[in-house]
Amino acid sequence: MDITELTLSELSAKLQSGELTSRAATEAYLARIEAKDAKINTYLTLCKDEALAAADAADVRLKAGTDITPLTGVPIALKDIFCTDGIRTTCASKILDNFIPPYDSTVAKKFKDAGAVMLGKLNMDEFAMGSSNENSAYGAVLNPWDTERVPGGSSGGSAAAVAAALCAASIGTDTGGSIRQPASLCGIVGMKPTYGRVSRYGMIAFASSLDQAGPLTRSVEDAAILLQTMAGHDPLDSTSIDAPVPDYSKTLKDGIKGLRIGIPKEYFVEGLAPEVETSIKAAVETYKGAGAEIVEVTLPHTEYAVGVYYLVATAEASSNLARFDGVKYGLRVDEGTGLLDMYKATRDKGFGAEVKRRIMLGTYSLSSGYYDAYYMKASQVRTLIRRDFDEAFKDCDIILTPTTPSAAFKKGEKTNDPLTMYLSDIFTISCNLAGIPGISIPCGITSNNLPIGLQLLAPSLEEAKLFRAAYAFEAATDWHTKKPKL
Amino acid sequence: MTKFETVIGLEIHAQLKTNSKLFCACPTVFGQKPNTQVCPICLGMPGVLPVINEKAISYGVQMALAIGCKINARSIFARKNYFYPDLPKGYQISQFDEPFSEHGEINIETKGRGKRTIGVTRVHMEDDAGKLQHGESPEDLNSSFVDLNRTGMPLIEIVSEPDMRSADEAVAYFKAMRDIILYLGICDGNMQEGSLRCDANVSIRPVGQEKLGTKAELKNMNSFKFIKDAINFEVARQTDLIESGGAVIQETRLFDPASGVTRPMRTKEEAHDYRYFPEPDLLPLLIPDEMVEKLRTELPELPQAKRDRFITDYKLPAYDAGVLTASQDLAAYYEDSVKLFDDPKTVSNWIMGELLRLLKESSKDLSDSLVTPEKLAELLALIKDGKISGKIAKEVFEEIFTSGKDASAIVKAKGISQISDAGELEAIINKIVADNQDSVERYRTGKTKLMGFFVGETMKATKGRANPGLVSKMLKEKLA
Numbered sequence: 001m002d003i004t005e006l007t008l009s010e011l012s013a014k015l016q017s018g019e020l021t022s023r024a025a026t027e028a029y030l031a032r033i034e035a036k037d038a039k040i041n042t043y044l045t046l047c048k049d050e051a052l053a054a055a056d057a058a059d060v061r062l063k064a065g066t067d068i069t070p071l072t073g074v075p076i077a078l079k080d081i082f083c084t085d086g087i088r089t090t091c092a093s094k095i096l097d098n099f100i101p102p103y104d105s106t107v108a109k110k111f112k113d114a115g116a117v118m119l120g121k122l123n124m125d126e127f128a129m130g131s132s133n134e135n136s137a138y139g140a141v142l143n144p145w146d147t148e149r150v151p152g153g154s155s156g157g158s159a160a161a162v163a164a165a166l167c168a169a170s171i172g173t174d175t176g177g178s179i180r181q182p183a184s185l186c187g188i189v190g191m192k193p194t195y196g197r198v199s200r201y202g203m204i205a206f207a208s209s210l211d212q213a214g215p216l217t218r219s220v221e222d223a224a225i226l227l228q229t230m231a232g233h234d235p236l237d238s239t240s241i242d243a244p245v246p247d248y249s250k251t252l253k254d255g256i257k258g259l260r261i262g263i264p265k266e267y268f269v270e271g272l273a274p275e276v277e278t279s280i281k282a283a284v285e286t287y288k289g290a291g292a293e294i295v296e297v298t299l300p301h302t303e304y305a306v307g308v309y310y311l312v313a314t315a316e317a318s319s320n321l322a323r324f325d326g327v328k329y330g331l332r333v334d335e336g337t338g339l340l341d342m343y344k345a346t347r348d349k350g351f352g353a354e355v356k357r358r359i360m361l362g363t364y365s366l367s368s369g370y371y372d373a374y375y376m377k378a379s380q381v382r383t384l385i386r387r388d389f390d391e392a393f394k395d396c397d398i399i400l401t402p403t404t405p406s407a408a409f410k411k412g413e414k415t416n417d418p419l420t421m422y423l424s425d426i427f428t429i430s431c432n433l434a435g436i437p438g439i440s441i442p443c444g445i446t447s448n449n450l451p452i453g454l455q456l457l458a459p460s461l462e463e464a465k466l467f468r469a470a471y472a473f474e475a476a477t478d479w480h481t482k483k484p485k486l
Numbered sequence: 487m488t489k490f491e492t493v494i495g496l497e498i499h500a501q502l503k504t505n506s507k508l509f510c511a512c513p514t515v516f517g518q519k520p521n522t523q524v525c526p527i528c529l530g531m532p533g534v535l536p537v538i539n540e541k542a543i544s545y546g547v548q549m550a551l552a553i554g555c556k557i558n559a560r561s562i563f564a565r566k567n568y569f570y571p572d573l574p575k576g577y578q579i580s581q582f583d584e585p586f587s588e589h590g591e592i593n594i595e596t597k598g599r600g601k602r603t604i605g606v607t608r609v610h611m612e613d614d615a616g617k618l619q620h621g622e623s624p625e626d627l628n629s630s631f632v633d634l635n636r637t638g639m640p641l642i643e644i645v646s647e648p649d650m651r652s653a654d655e656a657v658a659y660f661k662a663m664r665d666i667i668l669y670l671g672i673c674d675g676n677m678q679e680g681s682l683r684c685d686a687n688v689s690i691r692p693v694g695q696e697k698l699g700t701k702a703e704l705k706n707m708n709s710f711k712f713i714k715d716a717i718n719f720e721v722a723r724q725t726d727l728i729e730s731g732g733a734v735i736q737e738t739r740l741f742d743p744a745s746g747v748t749r750p751m752r753t754k755e756e757a758h759d760y761r762y763f764p765e766p767d768l769l770p771l772l773i774p775d776e777m778v779e780k781l782r783t784e785l786p787e788l789p790q791a792k793r794d795r796f797i798t799d800y801k802l803p804a805y806d807a808g809v810l811t812a813s814q815d816l817a818a819y820y821e822d823s824v825k826l827f828d829d830p831k832t833v834s835n836w837i838m839g840e841l842l843r844l845l846k847e848s849s850k851d852l853s854d855s856l857v858t859p860e861k862l863a864e865l866l867a868l869i870k871d872g873k874i875s876g877k878i879a880k881e882v883f884e885e886i887f888t889s890g891k892d893a894s895a896i897v898k899a900k901g902i903s904q905i906s907d908a909g910e911l912e913a914i915i916n917k918i919v920a921d922n923q924d925s926v927e928r929y930r931t932g933k934t935k936l937m938g939f940f941v942g943e944t945m946k947a948t949k950g951r952a953n954p955g956l957v958s959k960m961l962k963e964k965l966a
Contacts (some may be wrong), residue, residue: 082535096532103526105533202533208766237535238768316766319567322576323530327632339630343569365759366567375763 003028004165005483007220008074015062015073022062024167025168026055026117031077033119033166036486040142040151042161044080045088046120051075054117069227070225072115077167079158080121081128082213083202084108091204092126092136095324095331095350105202106234107171107213114229119167123157127321128178128206130154131424132417135354142411143186144484145450149408152182152424158188158216164486169217169226173203175210176264176309177403177428180440183216184403184453186354187442187482190216191223194460195435196241198227199234205320207313208239210432219480220441220471224248227463246464256472259465261287262297262396267427273406278446279452280402283473287400290472297392301322301384305430306422308385311365311378312433316361324350357418386434393459398469401427403440403453427455435458435464441470442479451482490690490728492721493698494656495648498640498663500673501614501681502545508613508640509536509579516679520619520633528638530574535767542611543586545672547781548610549642550587552666552788557778561586561610562886563765566643568758571618571632580612580643582762586771592666593790594658596651607646614639636680642672648687648698653717657710660684665789669814677708685887686713688720689734699724704748706741716741719747743855792817797834800830809838815852819859826863829870836862840883848887856890857883865893873897874904877950911944911960914952918943919964929965937961 003025014020019358030048037043048447058073083089085108090096104112111118114245125135133141141156143149144164151160154173159182160168172179174192183190191214200214206213215226233242263284268277288294326332326346333345351359365374381415392399404424404440414421431438436457454473457468474480497620507514508529527534547557564582569849590606616634619774644663650656664682676684684707689699704720706823707713719741738757739748787795789811796807810820816837823833842856844850865882868874874897885896897903905911918940919926929936939957944957 081533083531089532091532099532101531101533103531103534176943200533201535204532205767236537236546239535239766245658248521319565319577319761319763322569323532323574325569325571325576327571328529329531329575338573363761366763368761371761371763407779 004032006168006252007219008076008168008217009070009219009225012070012072012074012225015058016068016448018062022055022058022075022117023052023462025073026075026119028050029167036164037166039147039486040144040160040164041139042123042141042157042164042166043120044090044123044138044157047087047118050087051117051119055083058115058117063214067115069114069229071111073117074168075117075119076111077119077122077158077161077170077303078111079124079170079172079195081124081173082108082171084118084121085203087121089121089204090138091128092124092138093350093352093355095346097331099330101202103202103240104238106199107230109228111171122155122161122170124172125154125156125175125178126355127171127204127317128154128175128211129317129354129358129419131177131181132409132411132414133160133182134411135305135352137352143408144486145187146448148449149410150185150416152185152404152408153157154178155180155190155216156182159183159188159190162186162188162216162218163484165483166427168186169215169222171213171226171230173206173211173213174215174428174432175207175212175313179214179216180403180428180438180453180455181425183440184455185451187445187451187453187479187484188216188218189220189223189439189441189480190214190228191466192431192437193227193231193437194309194376194437195432195464196239197437197461197463198230199232199237199240201234201236203362205316205450207316208320209316210309212432220439220467220474221249221252223439224252224467229241231463243338243461243462248464248467251464252467253473253475254468255291256287256469257291259398259469260295260396261292261437261469262295262392262399264297264299264392264399264401266299266302268403271405271423272402275446276402276404276406276452280400280454283443283454284400286473286476290476292469292472295396297395299385299388299392299430300380302390303429304381305385305433306426308378308381308433309425309429310422311374312382314358314362315366315375316362316367318359321351321355321359321408326350329464354418382433385430388460389430389434389436389457397458397465399457401455401457403427403455407446407450407452431457436460437466439466439470441473441481443473443477444479445482451479487731489693490725491693492651492653492717493648493689493701494500494650494653494692494717496525496650496656496660497685497687498644498646498648498660499683500549500644500667502542502640502642502672503674504539504541504545504640506539507638508539508542508611512638514639516681518635520631520635523635524637528574529634530576532871536579536765538768538771539640544777544781545640545670545771546586546609546611546642547778548670548785549644549667550590550671551778551782551785552670553592553606553609553644553663555587555590555606555609557587557773558584558805559773559775561771561773563768563771564762565765566612566762568760570615571630572618572634574616574634574637574639578612578615579768581763583609584957585610586773592659592662594655594662596655596658599651599655602649602655604649607645607647609642609644612641612643613637614641648689653721654712656686656717657714660713661710662789665812669786669789680708683708684713686717687723688717690721690724690728695926700736702734702736702748703738703752704739704741710745712741715746716748719746723748774813786814799823800834802830802834806831809835809842813852817927819852820857821863821918826859827866829866832866833862836883837867840880841887844884845885855887856902861886861890861892861899868893868897872904872906872953875950875952875954876900878902902949902951904953905948905951906956906958908960911948911952911956913963914947915944915957915960918947926965937965941964
């Protein structure tokens with residue numbers, strides 16, 4: 001048995017039955033990372049000693065049978081956007097190259113408290129800005145299905161590591177598709193919860209009103225287990241939702257008889273790769289077969305989503321990234337003679353090109369004289385997009401779309417054309433603007449052996465329904481069992 | 487020649503007396519070692535988030551209610567973006583187009599314009615920045631240091647309408663606001679430590695002109711005197727400028743207390759574009775009606791109301807009412823004393839005359855004083871009953887102030903009770919009359935002014951203990 005091929009829930013069961021130890025699982029993953037990660041570059045920081053110590057502590061509890069959760073002793077990894085007490089956290093940026101937080105993000109703390117073993121910190125697009133993971137200051141992440149291709153972004157390291165079995169599961173963040181899009185391109189499950197369902201405390205902010213943490217896993221059940229641990233109100237995050245967290249595993253396998261699945265016509269547009277369209281249509285048939293009712297719905301403001309997103313997200317980012325000024329922590333480049341020179345040199349050397357581009361875009365849209373036409377207008381249209389979903393969900397329980405217009409594209413293919421790159425998030429962005437939950441699950445393989453993803457969306461706080469719908473598809477197909485040969 | 491009118495608006499910043507900062511749990515004690523009162527949140531470390539301090543909201547609402555503002559049930563925090571080393575987040579969390587309160591006013595007494603109402607545009611809440619210290623390192627005088635202890639302290643900003651017409655009016659307004667703030671107990675009012683500060687927008691315009699002139703914003707005035715000096719300097723500067731054919735430019739100017747002048751800090755062109763936008767890390771601030779009404783019932787009697795009541799209820803002159811209501815403690819002391827000795831004006835005289843003088847001379851607070859209302863009332867009763875003279879009473883008062891003993895005990899121990907026994911005085915007066923026959927003759931021939939001399943001699947002979955009224959009466963009979 002190769003331990004690293006088990007899903008999280010399978011591994012968890014073996015740890016609890018005593019068939020496996022956490023040390024054995026942790027060592028297996030560390031060995032595989034050692035052997036394989038050089039090919040795809042997913043880990044920015046490997047926490048070998050800490051992981052083994054956590055594994056041994058978990059084994060003690062597993063043996064004693066005390067204080068056990070489904071994650072006790074399970075080796076996972078975090079996107080390097082989550083602050084981890086005493087462990088370097090870079091957000092894949094040179095400006096935080098030397099940053100060691102003196103605090104844990106709430107997400108990191110919850111996994112620590114649940115007894116999970118953290119193997120390390122995963123590569124990403126710098127400050128979560130990107131759709132291909134080519135914007136990391138520490139080198140691009142490559143797709144384990146084809147190392148000529150990108151894994152998607154910004155949680156590219158989190159998706160590739162799970163697909164390549166370099167951790168049992170990982171945690172990413174999703175601002176405009178940054179969990180679902182790489183999950184789709186890497187052939188795994190990626191889930192973005194309702195905005196506010198998971199605390200953002202200690203998660204380095206890109207666009208505060210859109211950012212949300214979520215799991216990347218090899219099965220829907222694994223995603224439900226991880227969200228169960230992550231979700232809930234946090235007194236440290238005023239925007240986290242104070243609502244009870246249902247037991248997701250309990251209703252996971254309840255089936256979808258009578259579930260109304262809406263297909264938005266605006267998502268089947270020019271530019272959608274034929275192979276993707278074919279897979280999605282087949283998926284719709286699968287759902288029909290499983291007892292779902294298919295209805296057509298409309299989301300009329302879809303065409304504005306990308307524009308709205310790049311105004312709102314960049315505006316918030318321009319402000320969120322102001323704190324990286326060389327004064328208090330991280331990089332300081334002391335060039336020139338005064339404060340202004342230091343600011344300029346630090347931010348010039350510290351930030352990559354895409355981050356600078358978005359800071360400039362956001363600064364512009366908030367500037368006096370442009371605010372009304374850009375930021376404010378975008379905020380108004382955002383409300384219309386949210387209403388689209390409210391209306392659509394009157395006619396259906398779940399919305400089904402492709403996750404991305406195409407399968408994984410080649411490295412370098414879109415780097416010179418930011419606009420084309422931005423369009424790869426076209427199907428995932430509206431979900432963040434509306435604040436609703438979404439999940440991407442594997443639904444096909446292209447002729448050149450690349451995974452295709454299917455996206456399901458649900459109304460706010462209906463994660464249980466989302467998991468149930470996703471699980472029904474997974475149970476009826478075997479796409480989730482396909483593995484890359486790295 | 488054109489006559490100009492001064493137009494002034496003030497922006498007052500008051501640091502709220504909460505135990506913790508506005509968005510984190512750090513303490514708010516003043517004067518700690520640099521950077522010891524900080525945490526990841528107020529240091530603006532990556533990924534941290536603000537959580538609003540509920541107490542600060544209550545304090546802010548109380549202030550807004552005290553000056554008649556409307557409370558907005560829903561308001562929005564906004565980010566004010568600019569780069570400076572004392573601002574760790576790179577933005578201040580403030581309120582912009584949707585503040586929690588608007589449209590208030592207070593009344594002030596002006597010199598020459600009578601009672602005036604000064605409008606309050608808004609009161610909003612924001613967090614404070616830290617402090618820079620320049621060149622204090624022995625090895626490198628050119629270096630600067632950042633102290634972030636003050637970062638994140640809760641502030642309210644009270645913005646006035648441009649309703650003041652002189653430096654004196656601006657100071658009167660600021661003083662009135664300070665009194666209210668102190669009555670509410672929401673800020674310690676310490677201007678030296680910076681917990682209460684203000685900026686002034688100053689412009690001039692020809693008398694009769696509606697349109698406002700170009701304003702200068704004055705900063706760095708941490709005393710009433712500096713506010714007055716800075717505004718007066720600025721008005722003179724702007725007047726000279728316009729009269730000599732120049733024009734005022736919109737700019738921020740710093741007051742230099744040492745030289746008494748204002749100097750340009752930054753012009754409009756150099757002004758920041760703050761790029762305000764709604765703070766996405768905080769939900770809209772909701773202030774329910776029930777909370778507003780509860781806080782309204784908890785409001786203390788405010789300085790103006792108390793002053794008016796003192797004038798009406800105690801028939802005090804406005805001056806006395808003003809002095810006695812300068813603080814809630816003093817006003818309470820006064821009212822407690824009047825309850826025990828029902829002669830409001832006499833009580834006022836003794837507090838304003840003796841008590842405040844001794845407190846000032848000894849640099850003590852009212853709370854340190856040993857003269858309780860009970861002790862003061864006992865002393866005043868002794869005077870009223872003719873047991874001691876007013877003059878002696880002042881000595882007794884001083885002794886109570888230092889020793890805390892009861893007036894009657896002091897009087898007894900020192901044997902200084904007033905002599906109101908005609909029999910006892912008879913012999914003394916007879917002797918004075920006998921010893922001063924010349925003066926007696928002159929008095930009887932019309933030099934009645936000599937009465938003062940006889941009274942003085944009697945007082946001297948009794949070491950001031952003789953009842954002055956009785957002495958006068960007896961002397962008149964003897965000399966008739």
